[in-house]
Amino acid sequence: xLLRYRxxxxxxxxxxxxxxxxxxxxxxxxHVIDIYLVGGxxxxxxDLLAIYASPAGRVGEALLGAALLYHAxxxxxxxVMDFWPALSRYHRQLWYLCxxxxxVVGLPVAYIILKPxxxxxxx
Amino acid sequence: xxxxxTRAGRARPAGGGLELMIWYxxxxxxxxxxxxxxxxxxxxxxLYDPAEQDASWIAxxxxxxxFWRVFDxxxxxxxxxxxxxxxxxxxxxxxxxxxxxxxxxxxxxxAIALFAxxxxxxxxxxxxxxx
Numbered sequence: 001x002l003l004r005y006r007x008x009x010x011x012x013x014x015x016x017x018x019x020x021x022x023x024x025x026x027x028x029x030x031h032v033i034d035i036y037l038v039g040g041x042x043x044x045x046x047d048l049l050a051i052y053a054s055p056a057g058r059v060g061e062a063l064l065g066a067a068l069l070y071h072a073x074x075x076x077x078x079x080v081m082d083f084w085p086a087l088s089r090y091h092r093q094l095w096y097l098c099x100x101x102x103x104v105v106g107l108p109v110a111y112i113i114l115k116p117x118x119x120x121x122x123x
Numbered sequence: 124x125x126x127x128x129t130r131a132g133r134a135r136p137a138g139g140g141l142e143l144m145i146w147y148x149x150x151x152x153x154x155x156x157x158x159x160x161x162x163x164x165x166x167x168x169x170l171y172d173p174a175e176q177d178a179s180w181i182a183x184x185x186x187x188x189x190f191w192r193v194f195d196x197x198x199x200x201x202x203x204x205x206x207x208x209x210x211x212x213x214x215x216x217x218x219x220x221x222x223x224x225x226x227x228x229x230x231x232x233x234a235i236a237l238f239a240x241x242x243x244x245x246x247x248x249x250x251x252x253x254x
Contacts, residue, residue, distance in 0.1 A: 014132075017132075018213060021206070021209050021210075021213075022209075022210060022213060024206065025206040025207070025209065025210050028202055028203075028206050028237075029233065029237065032199070032237040032240055032241045033237075033240070035181075035241065035244055035245075036240040036241065036243070036244045037178075038178045038181050038182070038244060038248060039243070039244040039247060039248045040244070042177075042178035042179070043178075045177075045178045046177045046178055049173060049174075049176065049177055052173045053172070053173045053174040057173070058173075061168060061173065065164060065168060068160060068161070068164055069161075072156070072157045072160070072161055075153045075157065076153075076154075076157060078132035078150075079132075079150050079153060079154065081132070082132060082135065082150065109168075109169055112169050113168060113169070116172065116174065
Protein backbone atom coordinates (compact mmCIF):
# COMPACT_ATOMS: atom_id res chain seq x y z
CA UNK A 1 0.00 0.00 0.00
CA LEU A 2 2.63 2.50 1.09
CA LEU A 3 5.07 1.33 -1.56
CA ARG A 4 2.69 1.05 -4.50
CA TYR A 5 0.66 4.25 -4.28
CA ARG A 6 2.50 7.54 -4.62
CA UNK A 7 -0.12 9.94 -3.36
CA UNK A 8 2.13 12.36 -1.51
CA UNK A 9 1.70 13.80 1.99
CA UNK A 10 -2.12 13.54 2.01
CA UNK A 11 -1.94 9.81 1.39
CA UNK A 12 0.86 9.31 3.93
CA UNK A 13 -1.11 11.28 6.52
CA UNK A 14 -4.07 8.95 5.92
CA UNK A 15 -1.95 5.78 6.05
CA UNK A 16 -0.20 6.82 9.29
CA UNK A 17 -3.55 7.77 10.81
CA UNK A 18 -4.97 4.35 9.99
CA UNK A 19 -1.90 2.39 11.15
CA UNK A 20 -1.60 4.36 14.42
CA UNK A 21 -5.35 4.01 14.99
CA UNK A 22 -5.33 0.22 14.65
CA UNK A 23 -2.22 0.03 16.89
CA UNK A 24 -3.92 2.11 19.59
CA UNK A 25 -7.05 -0.07 19.27
CA UNK A 26 -4.92 -3.17 19.89
CA UNK A 27 -3.35 -1.59 22.96
CA UNK A 28 -6.75 -0.52 24.31
CA UNK A 29 -7.92 -4.16 24.10
CA UNK A 30 -4.80 -5.27 26.03
CA HIS A 31 -5.04 -2.37 28.49
CA VAL A 32 -8.67 -3.02 29.51
CA ILE A 33 -7.77 -6.68 30.07
CA ASP A 34 -4.74 -5.79 32.23
CA ILE A 35 -6.74 -3.29 34.30
CA TYR A 36 -9.46 -5.90 34.72
CA LEU A 37 -6.76 -8.12 36.27
CA VAL A 38 -6.14 -5.47 38.96
CA GLY A 39 -9.49 -6.55 40.40
CA GLY A 40 -9.55 -10.17 39.21
CA UNK A 41 -5.93 -11.30 39.68
CA UNK A 42 -3.61 -8.58 41.11
CA UNK A 43 -0.54 -10.87 41.03
CA UNK A 44 -0.98 -11.48 37.28
CA UNK A 45 -1.32 -7.71 36.79
CA UNK A 46 1.90 -7.04 38.72
CA ASP A 47 3.71 -9.67 36.64
CA LEU A 48 2.47 -8.02 33.42
CA LEU A 49 3.46 -4.59 34.76
CA ALA A 50 7.05 -5.84 35.16
CA ILE A 51 7.04 -6.52 31.40
CA TYR A 52 5.66 -3.02 30.67
CA ALA A 53 8.39 -1.49 32.85
CA SER A 54 11.20 -3.53 31.24
CA PRO A 55 13.46 -1.91 28.60
CA ALA A 56 11.52 -3.56 25.75
CA GLY A 57 8.25 -2.52 27.40
CA ARG A 58 9.46 1.09 27.60
CA VAL A 59 10.29 1.13 23.88
CA GLY A 60 6.75 -0.13 23.23
CA GLU A 61 5.39 2.52 25.60
CA ALA A 62 7.25 5.25 23.69
CA LEU A 63 5.91 3.90 20.38
CA LEU A 64 2.39 3.87 21.84
CA GLY A 65 2.84 7.49 22.90
CA ALA A 66 4.07 8.36 19.41
CA ALA A 67 1.05 6.66 17.80
CA LEU A 68 -1.29 8.42 20.23
CA LEU A 69 0.28 11.86 19.68
CA TYR A 70 0.33 11.55 15.87
CA HIS A 71 -3.26 10.26 15.79
CA ALA A 72 -4.42 13.08 18.10
CA UNK A 73 -2.68 15.86 16.12
CA UNK A 74 -3.60 14.55 12.67
CA UNK A 75 -7.15 13.90 13.95
CA UNK A 76 -7.49 17.60 14.77
CA UNK A 77 -6.12 18.38 11.30
CA UNK A 78 -8.82 16.17 9.75
CA UNK A 79 -11.54 17.86 11.82
CA VAL A 80 -10.28 21.32 10.88
CA MET A 81 -10.43 20.42 7.16
CA ASP A 82 -13.81 18.69 7.51
CA PHE A 83 -15.48 21.73 9.02
CA TRP A 84 -13.49 24.48 7.25
CA PRO A 85 -13.04 22.91 3.78
CA ALA A 86 -11.23 25.98 2.45
CA LEU A 87 -8.31 25.08 4.75
CA SER A 88 -7.82 21.73 2.99
CA ARG A 89 -5.93 23.81 0.41
CA TYR A 90 -3.23 24.01 3.10
CA HIS A 91 -3.36 20.32 4.05
CA ARG A 92 0.41 19.91 3.55
CA GLN A 93 1.28 22.88 5.75
CA LEU A 94 -1.15 21.60 8.40
CA TRP A 95 0.55 18.19 8.24
CA TYR A 96 4.00 19.73 8.66
CA LEU A 97 2.61 21.71 11.61
CA CYS A 98 1.44 18.39 13.13
CA UNK A 99 4.95 16.97 12.78
CA UNK A 100 6.53 20.08 14.30
CA UNK A 101 4.32 19.80 17.40
CA UNK A 102 4.88 16.01 17.37
CA UNK A 103 8.65 16.37 17.73
CA VAL A 104 8.64 19.39 20.05
CA VAL A 105 6.30 17.60 22.48
CA GLY A 106 7.22 14.00 21.73
CA LEU A 107 11.02 14.03 22.07
CA PRO A 108 11.08 15.22 25.72
CA VAL A 109 8.30 12.73 26.54
CA ALA A 110 10.21 9.89 24.86
CA TYR A 111 13.32 10.89 26.85
CA ILE A 112 11.40 10.76 30.15
CA ILE A 113 9.85 7.38 29.29
CA LEU A 114 13.11 5.79 28.10
CA LYS A 115 15.48 7.30 30.68
CA PRO A 116 15.02 4.49 33.30
CA UNK A 117 16.52 2.04 30.76
CA UNK A 118 19.99 3.50 31.42
CA UNK A 119 19.38 5.19 34.77
CA UNK A 120 17.36 2.49 36.56
CA UNK A 121 13.74 2.62 37.76
CA UNK A 122 12.81 6.02 39.23
CA UNK A 123 11.64 7.02 42.69
CA UNK B 124 -23.94 17.52 -5.03
CA UNK B 125 -21.28 19.58 -3.34
CA UNK B 126 -17.74 18.28 -3.29
CA UNK B 127 -16.77 16.53 -0.08
CA UNK B 128 -13.29 17.68 0.81
CA THR B 129 -11.02 15.35 2.68
CA ARG B 130 -7.27 14.90 2.70
CA ALA B 131 -7.00 12.20 5.34
CA GLY B 132 -10.33 11.40 6.98
CA ARG B 133 -13.34 9.45 5.86
CA ALA B 134 -15.52 11.53 3.55
CA ARG B 135 -18.71 12.79 5.16
CA PRO B 136 -21.36 10.16 4.32
CA ALA B 137 -24.00 11.49 1.95
CA GLY B 138 -27.67 11.03 2.77
CA GLY B 139 -27.60 11.31 6.55
CA GLY B 140 -28.92 8.68 8.92
CA LEU B 141 -26.88 6.42 11.19
CA GLU B 142 -23.69 6.62 9.12
CA LEU B 143 -23.67 10.42 9.24
CA MET B 144 -24.30 10.33 12.98
CA ILE B 145 -21.34 7.97 13.49
CA TRP B 146 -19.23 10.25 11.28
CA TYR B 147 -20.04 13.24 13.52
CA UNK B 148 -19.60 11.21 16.71
CA UNK B 149 -16.11 10.12 15.56
CA UNK B 150 -15.16 13.80 15.43
CA UNK B 151 -16.86 14.73 18.72
CA UNK B 152 -15.31 11.77 20.60
CA UNK B 153 -12.00 12.54 18.85
CA UNK B 154 -11.90 16.07 20.32
CA UNK B 155 -12.86 14.75 23.76
CA UNK B 156 -10.18 12.04 23.51
CA UNK B 157 -7.60 14.64 22.49
CA UNK B 158 -8.04 16.09 25.99
CA UNK B 159 -8.80 12.96 28.04
CA UNK B 160 -6.47 10.41 26.42
CA UNK B 161 -3.51 12.80 26.28
CA UNK B 162 -4.13 13.86 29.91
CA UNK B 163 -4.28 10.19 30.92
CA UNK B 164 -1.03 9.46 29.08
CA UNK B 165 0.69 12.56 30.49
CA UNK B 166 -0.18 11.68 34.10
CA UNK B 167 0.48 7.92 33.97
CA UNK B 168 3.47 7.79 31.63
CA UNK B 169 5.26 11.11 32.16
CA LEU B 170 4.44 12.43 35.66
CA TYR B 171 4.33 8.90 37.09
CA ASP B 172 6.33 5.91 35.89
CA PRO B 173 4.80 2.49 35.05
CA ALA B 174 7.32 0.82 37.40
CA GLU B 175 5.49 2.24 40.44
CA GLN B 176 1.94 1.49 39.27
CA ASP B 177 1.35 -1.96 40.75
CA ALA B 178 -2.11 -3.21 41.70
CA SER B 179 -1.97 -1.73 45.21
CA TRP B 180 -0.89 1.67 43.79
CA ILE B 181 -3.99 1.72 41.61
CA ALA B 182 -6.25 0.87 44.57
CA UNK B 183 -4.54 3.23 47.03
CA UNK B 184 -3.58 6.18 44.84
CA UNK B 185 -4.99 6.27 41.33
CA UNK B 186 -8.51 5.06 42.08
CA UNK B 187 -8.76 6.36 45.64
CA UNK B 188 -10.82 9.30 44.38
CA UNK B 189 -14.19 9.20 42.67
CA PHE B 190 -12.98 11.89 40.26
CA TRP B 191 -10.33 9.68 38.66
CA ARG B 192 -12.67 6.69 38.51
CA VAL B 193 -15.25 8.83 36.65
CA PHE B 194 -12.47 10.28 34.48
CA ASP B 195 -11.13 6.84 33.53
CA UNK B 196 -14.60 5.40 32.94
CA UNK B 197 -15.47 8.36 30.67
CA UNK B 198 -12.22 7.78 28.82
CA UNK B 199 -13.12 4.10 28.48
CA UNK B 200 -16.55 4.87 26.98
CA UNK B 201 -15.11 7.41 24.54
CA UNK B 202 -12.23 5.20 23.46
CA UNK B 203 -14.41 2.10 23.04
CA UNK B 204 -16.74 3.99 20.70
CA UNK B 205 -13.97 5.77 18.79
CA UNK B 206 -11.59 2.80 18.47
CA UNK B 207 -14.22 0.21 17.57
CA UNK B 208 -16.05 2.46 15.10
CA UNK B 209 -12.66 3.29 13.59
CA UNK B 210 -11.67 -0.36 13.17
CA UNK B 211 -15.17 -0.99 11.79
CA UNK B 212 -14.37 1.47 8.99
CA UNK B 213 -11.06 -0.31 8.35
CA UNK B 214 -12.78 -3.73 8.23
CA UNK B 215 -15.43 -2.40 5.86
CA UNK B 216 -12.66 -1.07 3.58
CA UNK B 217 -10.77 -4.36 3.28
CA UNK B 218 -13.24 -7.22 3.91
CA UNK B 219 -16.27 -8.24 1.86
CA UNK B 220 -19.21 -10.60 2.25
CA UNK B 221 -19.01 -13.35 4.85
CA UNK B 222 -15.55 -12.39 6.10
CA UNK B 223 -16.76 -8.86 6.84
CA UNK B 224 -19.75 -10.24 8.78
CA UNK B 225 -17.51 -12.54 10.84
CA UNK B 226 -14.96 -9.79 11.59
CA UNK B 227 -17.58 -7.20 12.50
CA UNK B 228 -19.45 -9.66 14.73
CA UNK B 229 -16.18 -10.53 16.52
CA UNK B 230 -15.36 -6.82 16.81
CA UNK B 231 -18.69 -5.98 18.44
CA UNK B 232 -18.42 -8.95 20.83
CA UNK B 233 -14.96 -7.79 21.95
CA ALA B 234 -16.33 -4.26 22.44
CA ILE B 235 -19.19 -5.55 24.63
CA ALA B 236 -16.78 -7.71 26.66
CA LEU B 237 -14.42 -4.76 27.24
CA PHE B 238 -17.34 -2.49 28.14
CA ALA B 239 -18.45 -5.01 30.77
CA UNK B 240 -14.97 -5.83 32.14
CA UNK B 241 -13.81 -2.20 32.29
CA UNK B 242 -17.02 -0.92 33.84
CA UNK B 243 -17.01 -3.71 36.41
CA UNK B 244 -13.44 -3.17 37.59
CA UNK B 245 -13.67 0.63 37.78
CA UNK B 246 -16.91 0.42 39.79
CA UNK B 247 -16.12 -2.51 42.08
CA UNK B 248 -12.39 -2.30 42.87
CA UNK B 249 -12.33 -1.70 46.65
CA UNK B 250 -10.66 1.50 47.85
CA UNK B 251 -7.73 0.45 50.03
CA UNK B 252 -6.58 3.14 52.48
CA UNK B 253 -2.93 4.00 51.99
CA UNK B 254 -0.47 2.77 54.59
